[in-house]
Amino acid sequence: MSNRAIIAIKFFAFPACLIPLGVLIYQGFTNTLGPDPVATITHTTGFWTLYFLLLSLAITPVRRLSRRLAWLIRFRRMLGLFAFFYVTLHLTTYIWLYSGFNVATMVEDISKRRFIMVGMLGWTCLFLLAITSTTWSIRKLGGKRWTMLHRLAYVAAIAGVIHYWWLVKPGVHTPWKVTAVLGILLLARVVWVVRESARKRKVAVVA
Amino acid sequence: MLIRKPSDIPSSEITAKSDYLNRRKFIAGGAAVLGAAAFGADRLGKILSPSETVSATSKLATVSSPYSAKGLTLTSFQDITTYNNFYEFGTGKQDPSHNAWKLKTSPWSVKVDGEVKNKKVFDIDALMKLHPLEERVYRHRCVEAWSLVVPWIGYSLSEFIKQCEPLSSARYVQFLSVDNPSEEPGIRSVDLHWPYSEGLRMDEAMHPLTLLTFGLYGQTLPNQDGAPVRIVLPWKYGYKSAKSIVHIRFVKDQPRTTWNEAAPSQYGFYSNVNPDVDTVPWSQKYERIIGAPFWKARQPTVIFNGYGDQVASLYKGMNLRKDF
Numbered sequence: 001m002s003n004r005a006i007i008a009i010k011f012f013a014f015p016a017c018l019i020p021l022g023v024l025i026y027q028g029f030t031n032t033l034g035p036d037p038v039a040t041i042t043h044t045t046g047f048w049t050l051y052f053l054l055l056s057l058a059i060t061p062v063r064r065l066s067r068r069l070a071w072l073i074r075f076r077r078m079l080g081l082f083a084f085f086y087v088t089l090h091l092t093t094y095i096w097l098y099s100g101f102n103v104a105t106m107v108e109d110i111s112k113r114r115f116i117m118v119g120m121l122g123w124t125c126l127f128l129l130a131i132t133s134t135t136w137s138i139r140k141l142g143g144k145r146w147t148m149l150h151r152l153a154y155v156a157a158i159a160g161v162i163h164y165w166w167l168v169k170p171g172v173h174t175p176w177k178v179t180a181v182l183g184i185l186l187l188a189r190v191v192w193v194v195r196e197s198a199r200k201r202k203v204a205v206v207a
Numbered sequence: 208m209l210i211r212k213p214s215d216i217p218s219s220e221i222t223a224k225s226d227y228l229n230r231r232k233f234i235a236g237g238a239a240v241l242g243a244a245a246f247g248a249d250r251l252g253k254i255l256s257p258s259e260t261v262s263a264t265s266k267l268a269t270v271s272s273p274y275s276a277k278g279l280t281l282t283s284f285q286d287i288t289t290y291n292n293f294y295e296f297g298t299g300k301q302d303p304s305h306n307a308w309k310l311k312t313s314p315w316s317v318k319v320d321g322e323v324k325n326k327k328v329f330d331i332d333a334l335m336k337l338h339p340l341e342e343r344v345y346r347h348r349c350v351e352a353w354s355l356v357v358p359w360i361g362y363s364l365s366e367f368i369k370q371c372e373p374l375s376s377a378r379y380v381q382f383l384s385v386d387n388p389s390e391e392p393g394i395r396s397v398d399l400h401w402p403y404s405e406g407l408r409m410d411e412a413m414h415p416l417t418l419l420t421f422g423l424y425g426q427t428l429p430n431q432d433g434a435p436v437r438i439v440l441p442w443k444y445g446y447k448s449a450k451s452i453v454h455i456r457f458v459k460d461q462p463r464t465t466w467n468e469a470a471p472s473q474y475g476f477y478s479n480v481n482p483d484v485d486t487v488p489w490s491q492k493y494e495r496i497i498g499a500p501f502w503k504a505r506q507p508t509v510i511f512n513g514y515g516d517q518v519a520s521l522y523k524g525m526n527l528r529k530d531f
Contacts, residue, residue, distance in 0.1 A: 028501070035290035036300075036353055037501035097501060098493070105492070115488045167488055170469040171398040172298050 001071035013075065017082045020048045021089070038097045045090035050164070050178050052083035053126075053157045054185065061188035077133055080153065084130040087123050087160075115166035122159035125152040157182055264426040264434075267360050272341035274416055275358075279344055282355040284424050286498045291431045292349065293450060294399060295384065295391035302393065307430035310390045310451065315435050321457035322377035325370070331435050335421050337370060338362040342425075343418060345441035347448075348480045348512045350487060353495045359439050360422030365413045373409070373457045380412040381405070381462035382438055382449035399465055405438070405449035406462035406476070410521055416441060416514060442514040444478045475531035479522065480512035484531050 024044055027033045033040045056079035063069045094116075099106045110116050129152055131137075138146045161182055164175040293303040296310075315331040340360050347355040368380070386402030388394040394401050411417065418439040421427060428434040433450025440448050446466050456462070466474035473486045485491040495504040511518050522530075 031500075033501065035286040035497045036495055036504075037499075038495050038504050039353070041501060097505065098490075100493075100505060109490055113488060113490075169298075170466075170473070171294070173398070174298065 006071060006074050010075070010078065014078065017052070017078070020044060020086070038093065041097070042090065042093045045086050045093060046164075049083050049087040049090055050157075050160050052079050052086060053153070053160060054178065054181050056080040056083060057153060057157055057182070057185045061185060061192070064188075064192060080126075081130060081133060083156075084126040087126050091119075091123050115163055118159045118166065119163040122156045122163060125156035125159065128152060129156070154186070264422075264429055266426050267340055267422045269340045269342040269360050269425070272343050274363075275341070275343040276345065276356075279346065279356045281344065281358060282498050287355060287357055287423065288429050288431055290497060292351070292445065293393075293431055293433070294397045295393045295401075295403065295451075296431065297393045298397060303431035306392055307434075309392070310385065310387070310430050310434070312430060312435045312451070315453075317436065317452060318454045319371050319457075320454075321381075322374045322459060323457040324372035324374065327371070334367070334419075334436065338366040340421065343439075345416075345418070345439060346512050346514075347439075347441065347445060348494060348508065350444040350446060350474070350478070350491075352489060352491060352493065352508075353497055354506075354508075354512075355497050357423055357439075358425075359418055359420050360425070361418045361420035361439070363415045364417040364419045364438065365415060367419050368413060371455075371457070376459055377457035378409055379458050379460065379462055380407050380409065381454075381456040381458055382452050383454035383456070384449050385451045385453045400463070400468050401465075402453075403449060403465045404462060405447055405464050406458075407440075407447075408461075408521075411440075414518060414521065416517055442480060442511040442518045444480060446474070447478045477522070477527075477530055479510075479518075479527065479531075480508060481510055481527055481531065482508040483510070484528055486531055 024033070024041060027040070028037075056076050059072050059076040059079070063072050095101060095106065099109065110120060129150060132141065132146065132149060141149065161175060161179050164178065168174060289304045290300050291303040292300070293307065296303040296306040313331070317329045317331070317334060318327075319329065320326045339362065341362055342358055342360055344356060344358045347357050349355075382405045384403035384405075385391070386394065407417070418441075420433070420437050420439045421435065423429075423432060428437065430451075433448075436452050437450040438448045438452065447464075461476060464474075464476055466478075467476055473488075475486065480491075482492045491508055493505050494508045496506055509515070
């Protein structure tokens with residue numbers, strides 16, 4: 001895919017990624033956030049964090065399906081940054097709408113509640129990924145170290161899913177869908193690694 | 208809670224419930240015309256299906272009550288009937304309003320047995336006529352940290368219990384909700400011990416605030432709010448207030464309660480509203496007022512949901528952290 005085509009797609013993809021926020025703002029102005037607006041804002045930003053994380057983690061396995069899909073890598077950074085964007089909005093709802101900017105309340109809350117702790121871990125991972133997302137950082141850190149650091153994307157996604165499970169009531173299984181998708185995306189990597197090492201061994205034996 | 212002189216105007220007349228229902232009919236009618244034009248007849252059938260409308264209710268005459276809270280802003284009829292936790296109809300907040308029409312609430316009867324002199328089956332109409340119906344505005348606090356103000360209609364459960372004449376061996380009352388998977392889709396999909404069971408200690412059940420409830424906003428209960436008969440306990444988390452009750456048992460030992468069985472470390476038998484004890488994953492210090500704009504929705508939670516003056520004596524000498 002040509003550079004120009006990618007820029008053209010990005011031109012539309014970038015505003016498209018802002019649609020969930022746009023809908024929230026529209027609902028805010030038209031007073032249609034529902035009976036529990038705080039919950040609507042929290043759930044929407046939380047869900048879109050997970051969706052963008054899963055989308056960014058889907059890039060690599062989908063690319064491996066065909067050489068002709070290699071260009072998809074050009075969108076991974078943007079998707080990851082949108083995950084960070086929505087998780088930061090999600091964290092803001094917690095700091096503002098749930099804690100009223102009260103630091104003492106938050107400190108007590110975080111130390112007491114494992115679902116917030118694991119959520120904060122996820123945010124921290126995404127923050128580190130976001131600030132090292134520039135081409136300059138890759139050069140500065142060196143490819144190997146940068147790749148190692150960016151495996152935190154897995155930690156963030158797993159933390160996000162655990163955060164969801166630890167919050168729902170017993171008997172409620174709503175997080176199973178994102179869990180299944182994440183499971184498939186991680187499994188695809190395991191399958192790839194196993195097949196690659198088998199292939200390499202074969203090559204070595206033949207040689 | 209402040210107990211002031213009862214107001215002369217029942218809340219059913221303040222709120223424009225009829226407008227709300229008419230608006231629905233208007234929209235459904237308009238949509239039907241548009242729908243027929245745009246998508247054909249099967250689309251029309253979907254628009255007119257009962258799942259899209261509020262279940263039929265009828266008006267109830269009430270007398271005023273000294274137990275009704277004054278000066279509170281009522282939550283809208285729409286929010287009370289579209290934002291529900293009623294897992295027999297699904298776990299989504301809107302699932303009950305979409306699915307509860309499937310439940311047949313007439314005929315309906317409530318069986319009373321156990322440690323009681325008058326083992327009997329009460330027809331719902333007879334049950335409603337047992338005592339004059341009162342309108343009571345109560346605060347309602349969900350364990351999920353949101354709250355409503357609802358104008359319920361009913362009478363004190365104690366009036367009913369007196370008629371049943373429980374034996375002295377009866378120390379608890381158990382409430383069992385209707386369990387009919389063909390009319391309640393959530394029963395098959397939600398992993399809880401059905402039928403839904405709740406219970407109270409006898410002194411809690413006899414407390415005048417404990418309301419045997421048949422209606423809200425001047426009319427019979429909509430199905431999604433627990434038709435045709437439910438309990439309302441304003442000082443306890445919402446899940447204690449069992450809905451669509453078919454069986455009341457007077458028992459010697461503490462009965463099983465559904466959420467306690469699902470997660471005993473999170474949901475206690477008493478489940479009194481308490482901002483300082485949060486056994487669920489989230490904090491109970493604050494609650495979100497349903498229907499309020501998001502920047503004004505947060506308010507501090509009060510112990511016993513503000514009914515401490517009336518109910519705190521029931522728990523004297525108990526450790527509320529242990530017996531949560």
